[in-house]
Every structure is written in C-alpha cells, then in structure tokens.
Amino acid sequence: MTLVAGVDIGSTTAKCILIENGEIVGKSLAPVGVELVKDAERALSQALTESGRERREVTVVTGTGYGRFKVAFGQFTVTEIGCHAKGAHFLFPGTRVVLDIGGQDTKAIKVDPRGEVVDFAMNDKCAAGTGRFLDVCAGALGYDVSEIGALSLGARHPVKVTNTCTVFAESEVTSYVARGKDPKDILAGLYGGIVSRSLSLMQRVGVEPEVTFTGGVSKNEGMVRTLEHRLVLKINVSPLSQYVGAIGAALYGLERVGGIPA
C-alpha cells in the first residue's frame, strides 16, 4: 500500500490530493498568500487531517503548479502541463484535449490515449481569458467570482465585450452596468469572449473529443455551457476539476517510486 501526495501551488489556490491504491483518499484546497512554502505545507497537512492519515505514511510528495519549487518538502517537481494531462486521463480516460483555465493562465493540452502530452499551447503573458479576468469583471458587476457561475444561464441578449485587455474590459463592464444592461447579458458576453480566446488556443493543438475542462474556471457553469455550445460537443467536467493538477502530480510520484499507476 503506497500513499502518495500531489501538491499543486497555483497562482490563486493551493491544492493537495492523496492517492492510495488508485483511489483518491484525501484532498484540500485553500487560497495562497505570499508565503508559498507555508501554503504548500498547509495544503498537505489539511489533506492528511481530512483523511485521518499521518505525514509519515506518505511515501512520496510531488509538487506542481507555478509555485511547485516552493513545495520544499517534496521529492519531485513536475510541470503543470504534464500533471493536467495525467490527471485528466485518470478522471476521464477518453480525454484527448485538456483545457485548463487557471487563475493566471490558460492552457490547451493535447494528450495521447495513455495520458501523455503530445502538444500544448498556452497564454501566460496576459490576464485576458483567465480566472483573473473573471475575478476582475465579476467585481465590476458587484459579485464575487464564486457567485456568478449559473447567473448567466438565462441570458437572452448577450452584450458584446469588445476589449481583450482585462483592465479595459473592466471599464467596459462598468459602462454596461451604468447603461442599465442586465448582469446576465453582460456575463454571457464575457464568457463568449473568454471562450473565443480558449478556442483559439485549442485550435492550435487541434480539437478532438473527448475534451476535459479543468482549473478553477471550470467550476463556472455558464463557462461550461458556453464552451459546449461553441464546440458543439459535450465536455467532461469533474467535481474534482480544480484538483486535476494535484491528481496528476500524485500519480507522477507514484510512477517514479515504481508503484502501480492507476
């Protein structure tokens, strides 16, 4: 029995997953602050507490995410691209394309039937189309990003958000609010913009079913619907979609110590 941990330190949240015998046995998720080393430690200890396990039972810890080098107590680090591919394959073995929209970047990853990365495209230069973009625009609408998920579903007349830049889009949202536009329609317009940007990344690696949507933004139902509508495809979204990177990291660690991959 090998207990392995994957710790994913993202730009916005820290996630930890514990895997034993091909089963997820513990998890944690918390916002990150400025002391990433402590955030990483806390992520692991919370997952252990949640599952009633002890630190000494963990055979190997693997770090991933933009703060992976802050997982100071880990044995390995792996890029989040590899982890998202592996994690998505674990949850949905038919996955061929992963779309990961995180707090600060967006990636489209093409994977082979074994869950290995074939190709990827990413935007990490600019906040447009990332979780950060949603955060800022939700704020301009007077909502927290966690509240807006299903809000756009009844939109009838989506507005057109013409700005790509987050800063300018924020002003555009404010001016739509001032003109009395329905927040539903504004949100639908914003999702349309984000999805367009995501599709252009996905087209760079080639769209092919099944598509698995991961990262914090995949929790947003309006985004999922908009993406499905534009792709004309049902997409995979797991209740654990925010943990996909951490799952992949845990599985990498397991392979490295010669355990049985799931």
Place this chain on the structure above:
Amino acid sequence: MITCGLDLGAGTTKGVLLEDGQRLLATGLAPTRGNPVEAGRRVLERMVEEVNVLPDEVEYLCTTGGARYAYPDRHLQVSDITASGRGAVFLFPGTRHVVDIGSQSSRAMSVSETGRVVRFKMNEKCAAGAGRFVDRCAKYLQVPLDEMAPKALAAAHPKMISSVCAVLAETEIINNVADEVPLGDILMGVFLSLAQRAYILMRNVGIQPEVTLVGGLVRSEAMVRALGQTAKVAVNADSRAHHAAAIGAALLGHSRLQKLGHRPVALSAVEV
C-alpha cells in the same frame, strides 16, 4: 482671434484658448468621468472666465481625443494623432518624434517640421504601457499620484517588472511589497516598464531627435527620466505638453478659420 482646442480624452479632458494661432491664453483640465460633453463645457467655461472674454469671442472650436465626435458645440474635429503632433511642434519646434502616453492608449509618431504626422504606431488594445497602469499602481500601493515621481527618482535599485500584462504586473508588485522591496524601487520599475512599452512603439516608427513627450505623464519627472534612459535619447518635457493635443486642435482650428475667410457661426449657435 481666439480659437479653442478641446481634447476629450478617456481619463481627462484638456482645453486651451489660443490667440491668433500663436499665444496660449489659458489652459484647463477636468476629469472626464465618462461624461466628455459636461467635462468639455466645464473646461471651456472656466478658461473663458479666467481670461475674461465673452464666450462668443472664442471664434472657433476644434475637438480632438476619443470623444471628439461626442461634443456637439464644435466647428471641427481632428484626430488626436494629428493634434498632438502639431501641439508638440508648437511647444518644441525642433520636435521630430512624439511619444504620447494617454490614459488608455499610447503612441509614437514621427513628425515633419510643421508638425505633420509622417508615421505612427499605437497601442490601444492593452493597458500595459498606458497611463491607466500608473493610476492603478498608485491606488494599490497607496501612494498619491503626485508623490510617485519623487519617490521613484530616489530609487537605488529600480525593480523591473517582468509581466507585460498590467493585471499580472499587479500581482508581481504585490509580491515585491511582500518581499520588502523598497517602495521607490518598485515605483521606478513601474515607470521603466511603461517606458519599455513606449520604446517598442518608438523603435517601430524610427527614433529621430528631438523627442518630445506629451500626455499627462509628462508632468512626472520619473516618467521623463525613465523614457530618456530606456530610449537613450534626450526627451523634451514641459508641463504644458499635457495639453499638446488640445493645443494642436486649437492651431488646426486657427488655420481652418483663416482659410474660411469669413466669420464662422457663433459657438452658441452651432448646430451639428
């Protein structure tokens, strides 16, 4: 004869009154706050009061800036690129290259000796490199805008910003604050990052001395220094260059008025 130039910008509305196309009688400024018409009227009213003339003595009014078509009481409108080229050469006759950093866009242009724009490049798609970025930094670093420059100029080791994106740069700056990077170093990094973006536009156009900076940031000594350092050129700066586009509009209004050969419709009776 008095002409008025109104520059209805995204952040602020600037105005000037010009006598005989030569002498600056008054300058005015008001935040646009999403209402360029009101801001423009307020600026004009204040300038007219200041120089103590009758409103109808302002014979001709020319608008420029993003909202130039929104302002109804005008005789003419000109693009902000055309206007700031003219304005820059009015202030510094040797100008051959103009850098204009506005609140929502930035541009570089080469101009002829009469101030006619020969070539230009602009960025209006991205907030990095626009004045808005400085406003946002001032806000979350809690430094009043006019205190930014003196603090930045005292920087010993300016902290460069690696993110191109204005939003991602925010996170980077907040991390720098957490890492106890001195405030002055962070602030100078903000100006240098803006200068870097402007320099890309400048290079694309071709830099030719003299270089003149126009737009609101010209009042910031740190911005002028950062631009000079980055582009390795001397930069003309004058606080009136905040009004360069308004000056250019007033000048273009004046030359149009002379070509007209007759008295135009009084401003109070202009119908658009």
